[in-house]
Amino acid sequence: MSFTLAIVGRPNVGKSTLFNRLVGKKLALVDDQPGVTRDLREGQGRIADLRFTVIDSAGLEDATDDSLQGRMRRLTERAVEMADVCLFMIDARAGLLPADEVFADILRKKNANVILAANKAEGKAADSTILEAFALGLGEPIRLSAEHGEGLGELMDRLRPLSEAFAAREEANAPETDVDVGDDDEDAPRIPTKAKPLQIAVVGRPNAGKSTLINKIIGEERLLTGPEAGITRDAISVSQEWDGVPMRIFDTAGMRKKAKVQEKLEKLSVSDGLRAVKFAEVVVVLLDVEIPFEQQDLRIADLAEREGRAVVVAVNKWDVETEKQSKLKDLRQSFERLLPQLKGAPLVTVSAKTGKGLDRLHQAIMRAHDVWNRRVSTAHLNRWLTGMLEQHPPPAPGGRRIKMRYATQVKTRPPAFVVMTSFPDMVPESYKRYLVNGLREDFDMPGTPIRLYLRDQGDKNPYKDKKSAQPSRLSKHLKKNRGE
Template structure:
């Protein structure tokens, strides 16, 4: 990327809409109510032949105390400091407000390069607001409509000379290409080693106020994500890339997931949906519990969702520093985990403190091991030798008096491990026997906690007369009978 562009302005001027327009995807949540965006969201933007990083920021408000709005303002000011270019948006239909003047004052003092744009500028109703924008002292405003994609050519004209300036300063950087060689495609079964270009995808999920954002901030060593005592602060699923003691990781902070019946507001539904999308794209899902109230019904639903999506799962119990009877509590937690999550038998359970940082090294080891297990492949020879022993120890059921025969077994896929068993009457195989085989696979081949898929398939020989009419077999029987008589 040649430079970084931060979109700044007061609430509800269309910053997230423009962010989505530049990245070409609906990454940021958009709603009519002000103050939807709270965290800094980064994305890879494309405008003509320009490639750059764009940052969507929270709306700047006139608050400098330790309230939620004050913390959001400090986070936005941090984005202004780290960005190469700041794009200030105003609402052309509303005109310049006192908050706009405060934002402009901040950008004049802290911004390196500032571009002014008047959004929602389609139609004559915006003319008066555009004229007022000249009074901010940030130069000629760009007439823009993020919703309809108007005015992007003018934005391109302002960014082009700046991009050339930044490119001249970073000539030593390796140029990016649109064509990459994916070594994983050459051997689909090989375990993908996380790299800086393709880091390990980790999603942190849980109920509101479990400490997800605080945990990620502790890993990063900085206040990158908005935190506080209020529940439900995080709305967008924010991803940050980091090097975790030599392990390249892209970690997703997600919104707290409450019970479906309690989620009534449209915005919260969008936040939860964004978190679910992060789970689907993740490789390892960390389910974060509150040590004071662990394994609530919603915690179990979230863990079950990750298992159904086929992701590697790690259970992390946060706020462990506040526990007094640690030895008794950890014993209880392990028993509850085994009883309430049988579908994730043996799932790693790690105690951590996002506030102090204790246990984060164990969490990293658990994530790395869960990822390795998620990619585990077992040879066919070992599987069939194991299957013979399992059948001998506990034969399969015999519905209708006819024993189901398990003939052959092989691994069909990884991520998560999936196995196919060739047998007779697969539709009559009981769920209990399938669970017996899955648990045996976990124990024998060291696959604790990871989702294991098992499919029963029929290997019966095809009947050559299956699609013949009824008269054809009768003529064959007569012919065969005549042949026997001649003999």
């Protein structure tokens, strides 16, 4: 049984640093300025043999209105209510502040298991803060240094009894189930499971509606949204079973033009989003219907294709469009003209606000994932290659005839093919595109990136590259007998 630990506290007390320490990776963005974290980020934490789910939250602000800080506070309070254990962090260097007393009172009401920790407690300078912290009524504080990993042993001692209690309760309430053992086929297409869900990254420019779309998919206000552009900073992942398919959906920060990205924090946010694209299986490029296919949209879609991801293009805010038929026709024409490398990729219209079109988006994602995993037999490929060569033979640059002998698929995800040929360096790019387009059309692989490699089969003659062969002993003997 894995319990859930939520890390809460004022801004800049070191919550994200401790989160990264517990999960063993630099997942959460960390910076000196306060208020970097805005969404809830989950990860699998570990201290020695103790395992649990840890949640990094936004800093608690003294705001209850509909401002950005107020929405961040409500999201953090929701995490406190959901978590099994709450770790309340204060800054031992700054001392105990009035806001800490207010938030401690809130935590006592919302969660029965609250552990107090004083971070940045290296040295004797924090002794006075430790004594003041007893006044919060949350028991003895743990002296922590998230940056240096000090105090984790004491934290483990506090968490272990709670973990054992949660495990006993879960075991008592667990129903009896039969275990189903199945045979895995490595060559079969990967079927998403709860252990290995389908990885989806939602990318796009700022304020395209990425967080709103994911909230609508999962059916709850899990991610922070609002009219302000650039709210999302971290690449936040949420796990959800969508129409019976286990998925892990990454919400990424809006990506602006590189020349406009000046602040260090925004650079970190964009790099975090790029990392999510590299690890995703399907990338949903979300466009704004009012300004679709801007230069940055094209760059983002091209990035996903170059990374070899399956791509789905979704046009958001479709509910505000009045001329839907003509607009859809224009979108499809622009898509084919501006993104020829993704020819045939799904283009769907959605409304993240109303939820209309989510069924079509789900079907497009599953279709793209299926094509991305497609495998073609070598026999079918070579029959196809024979037909392609008969229909349009390769050119003969410099009078040299190019012979293409056979083709085979070497991998999936994305589909990659090798064609054995003579003079591979002399095959023009236009003929490679002819073969790739043929693969895409004849084997029903629209939109997915296709990798085609041309390799020289080589000559089996070992004396081909030798200017003169050394005479054998037999030839020397014959020459000697002839008196040569």
